[in-house]
Amino acid sequence: MKNKIIPYEILYEALETTRILVEGGPEEGELLVLKSFLKHISKVVERYLDNAENGIPVLGHHFAFPTEVFFAYDIVPIVFEGIPYILSALLPEGSESFYDLADSWGHPYHTCTSQKGVLGMTLNGMFQFDVITTPTAPCDNTFASYPVISEIHKKDVPFIIADMPFYHDERGYKYYGAELKKTILDVGEALNQEPDWDKFKKAIDYSNEALKYISEINELRRVAPCPIESMLCPLMTAVLAFIPGQPERALFFKDVLEIAKKRAKSGERAYPGKEKIRSIWPYMSIFFDIGFCEWLDREIGMSMLLDIFNYLFLEQVDTSQDVDEIINGVAKQSMEYPMVRQSQYHADTLIEDFVYLSKEYEADCAIFTAHIGCKQSVSLIQLLREALRDEVGIPMLTVDLDIGDARYTSIQTVKKEINNFVKTIL
């Protein structure tokens, strides 16, 4: 059978190579979070590859959907936004050739690389989806790129859209619950499968368990020195995208919690040396250089406490309720999911969230990654800078870049800007 998810084969090889290097290289007791990440994510990617090879249909979807709901069916889930960025971290040239393919095909160069990567991979014949689905959120990039990816397929691929309302209130959550249910049933019809609600509940239970560990980890990140390495920020983003509704998601966060507890108890930092600066990243981490967070921790003593994907303003969903209630609970989670919550709605949500988190976590500064594709987030930089200055008393550095493409701003330039900021403003 033709491999319908070739980028996952590349990913699996890259993960395994990195795992061998990491397990054999650093001293025992180092890079513990990365080691756990590689172990768990590899298993899941391997499972997806086996399932795709055995003919299980491939569902491509936006990260704003909780994948768990689609585990009511036998599917191999591909979250579009995850794959270009994890490859940008693990491969020397990242996903650059795929961005270039999409650009040369005519897709605007300044769109978000999170979707542009999959667009290039699909143009290259590396993905063959059986169904594609997205909500109408959080951004124009999403909603302009998904139909294109579905059109590229030679045969008709069902393309299913859930309308996410603008207002994040009880009425909005209820409306989106109905949209989400319709999407789940439409996906079943497209795949010719009946929903198995027990499998769906089990997937949500695994993610509930992970959510419990994440809350505890985030409590421990308040401790000074921060007991968790900065690298958890990008790794957590990857785990949320790649391991939804799977036992490995809970196992990874359980490992991280144990590591954090042990260090917090003895007042240890992840690395020798003092924690000199506690930084908060109101948008995303940088994905295209896996060693960047190590540089922050080791070379300048800066802890990256949280980025936009690390603090989950979510409540667990009680799976003992009836299916409609569970879907409504998941719909609310989906609308309050990181980046959806802050990018779909008024700018004040992002500003309020990061004023609150900067105070709570006693941050010394903020660093904003002005991702070229994300016009709406970049437009509020000055407002956020003023709010952090006036309400928290901390400065914010802005770094212009593409978080998944090393060619816009090199990592050397990023480091130079941070160094200058640390030596002058801080």
Ligand code: SF4
């Ligand atoms: S980074 Fe911005 S443009 Fe890209 S998916 Fe997120 S909200 Fe959309």
